[in-house]
Amino acid sequence: MIFDFLSKLIGSEIIASIISALLPLFLFILPFALIAVYLERKVSAHMQDRLGPMRVGYHGLLQTIADFIKLLQKEDIIADQNDKPLFNIAPVLVFTGSYAVFAALPFTSLYIGSNINLGLFYIIGISGLSVIGILMAGWASNNKYTLLGAMRSAAQMISYEIPTIMIVVTILMVTGTLNLNDITQMQSGFFWNWMIFGGHATGIVKILLIPFMIVAFGVIYISTLAEVNRTPFDIPEAESELVSGYHTEYSGMKFAMFFLAEYANMFAVSAIVILLFFGGYQSPIGYLGNTLGLHWLVPIEQLFWFTFKGVGLVLVQMWLRWTLPRLRVDQLMAVCWKYLIPIAFFNLLIVGLITLI
């Protein structure tokens, strides 16, 4: 979509593809990471009756920019006993894994990096790349704590992918497509058309679907929270036990890449939840552009709603982070295998039966 537009505008497909590949990074991920880091610090501070950053700019608004500049200047330390090729590749892989997800996200009805029919499948698949990056980082650092963190992370991310995919399949049975744009279009109109309220189904089916969709939302939200290693599932980077897990040995730009990947991931999983349950970029209350007859306003509104919902869910992640203590490894596994997977399975079955009506 954006690629076609750019290649027509520039005339060269190579330049157009490079630009369209860089667009989400500079237009979305970097600003989002800057704002999210600031928000994280502010939200956590106010939840603990503190003020957070106050010195750099008005109420510390420029704090993250200052931090970023500081990270850029830092020495890139590589220890002597590190496995150097793997050590250097790992942050790139982790970042690629989280960045590639953005290629298939429909930000508005006009802007999709690549409108592929297997969008959802692609996202689930490509986000698995960060697991290997994390494992690589933990191994290459040649440090027992990083390796512990990486092992935990691998175990956690792989086992939590199962309930996630189970819920994705549940949604698939209702929508019948993996194309994210089509899934979003199916939830057009007002908020009661969102998937969490049964989508466009009518009558008894809709009423029957709602409770199971809410359960599905809960399960996918918890499991995606675990997939991006956020508290209460942050045992891979548990500060008090493992220093900071797999990225302990990293400094400077490589650390910044891990950091960026973490925040990009936070938004990516929120975006997936939004696309599946909260209507993606669809407005809950109708478009101002349509009422006023200004059709160019609609995509802007869609972008606003997409980011609004996404940042909303990210805020809930932060809220949970400062509410809940960290889980133990066995508790973590118990939550996944004893609770989320059976519930997701049960949910899958019931929703499957309902769709037969």
Add this chain to the structure above:
Amino acid sequence: MKKYLNNIYLALSTIFIGMKVTFKHLFVPAVTIQYPSVKPQLPSRERNRLYVNMDDCIGCDQCARACPVNCIEIETVKSIPGEDLGQTSNGKRKALWVTKFDIDIAKCCFCELCVFPCPTDCIYMTDVYEFSEFERNNLVYDFVTLTEDERIDKKANYEKMMAEKAAQKEAELKAKEQAKKDNTEENK
């Protein structure tokens, strides 16, 4: 099965209770004091940096003697007759030039023991507590109001006076002896 469902219920309900608590705290005003721009309220009996009001100091050396860490060094010079040093604010006549009043605040243990013996209440604790320095020597505070020249002057004056006095005494003594000699000679 009942336990299983109860576990789910407990987990979810406690999470929501916790989230409610943190959400409430989001709107509680912060307890942070923005320190350098906003100073905290100090307790009424706090002990901070010493200050000496030299206008009132009579050079009695009591504070230096009370100091447990010997951080106060005082040197005084007697005034010569005819010099008027003025009075302290509580009516004591000053008789000594204080030519050295150094407090090494790096040694000071902030015990406030020097404050109580002072007869004129001229040494006291202020509310200044931000006085870090890069050089340790900068922490030796010199409170004397006299200039360097004046101090030398006062010392010289005193020594001159003492010398004059000694000379006078010697002269008197000589005169006395001379008188004695004269007397004995007369008696002979």
